[in-house]
Amino acid sequence: MSRNAEDAEEFGVLQSKRNATRYQILVQIAERQPAVNQQEIADAIGITAQAVSDYLQDLVEHGYVNKHGRGRYEVTKEGVDWLITQTDELRGFVRHVSEDVIGQVEIETAIATTEIEEGETVSLTMRDGVLRAMAGDTGSATAVAVTDAAAGRDVGITNVEGVVDYELGTVTIVSVPQVQNGGSSAVDPDRLSKLAADHDLIAVGGAEAVVAADAAGLDPDVRFGSSAAVQEAATKGLDTLLLVSTDLLSAHTDKLREQNLSYEVVDAAA
Known part of the structure; x- marks a missing residue:
């Protein structure tokens, strides 16, 4: 042997x-x-x-x-x-x-902002909560395309190097009282409308919050699983307005604290 x-x-x-x-x-x-x-x-x-x-x-x-x-x-x-x-x-x-x-073989997905050919080096950015890829290596983070893609189409990337440069999103929370304490009627709909105009995403948690959003003429982007959705949105750079009933508030803020994401609770009383 x-x-x-x-x-x-x-x-x-x-x-x-x-x-x-x-x-x-x-x-x-x-x-x-x-x-x-x-x-x-x-x-x-x-x-x-x-x-x-x-x-x-x-x-x-x-x-x-x-x-x-x-x-x-x-x-x-x-x-x-x-x-x-x-x-x-x-x-x-x-x-x-x-x-x-x-x-080395892990493949992620981005949206092409230019025409990209397989094997080409691309620069990565984050916009609207979605990873974007542009032909060339001028960005702070680069990768290699593993598929062809026209502008606006999804493209596979691998060998990511560097850090995608973007700021974490903000979370503004409006605590809506439970129905026995006034519910949605305790919230100023005009105040909600003004807050919503400054945010990328609107999320609700609890029936009182759904009614408050409806009274303000808002169409929430997130109605279910809002605690996890708001957390992910913030990590991807989206500013979120969260309307949540008081009994569900801690479940949402706990998620944000776990990821060291900052948030602000504002008063929108009627």
Whole structure:
């Protein structure tokens, strides 16, 4: 056997099916020791009980496991060290796949603002809450197009570099009292109309808020799942006016605080 083959056999969980099974069995023993049921291990990793028995004998011979009588096994220091070595190798491989492989082939979608050809470098901007791509590398963030696209069409991009330069959106909140405390009639519709004119998006939460928006002649962009929608809109640079009943207010503000997004609660009383 060549030295490379010996290295794979001795150290390579990913190169050796034998070592991959050894690894799984050692983990199972470590979790269950000292009372180890071979059938349970067999069921857990999908091999026969006889195969588990053979592997256990092999692990004992290699000094990775001590046997203390029928059905009683314990992983030795050497076995723990081997598990650590193999786990570090697996972590390194997962990191390589996630960062160097998947990261290189991850495809995002943008809207083309110019004609773009596959393989062309593009500059990225954020407008109206949507990623935009323009032919050329003049922007603070660039990517490579993986599809052709005419202006106004969707384009696939990958290998994003740099940071898309844009400001987070603002969130202005109008708390609408619950119906027993006046409901929508406690809110000034003219005040709502003026506030709405300064925002990109209107969201509502709760029946009182829906009625208040209707009384002000507003057509909300978001009626359902507004807490998550407002949070996402702000992260994409959209200024949002949120009308929300008081009983739902904390659910919305908690979401914003979780993402370190600022908001302002304003008075729109009638």
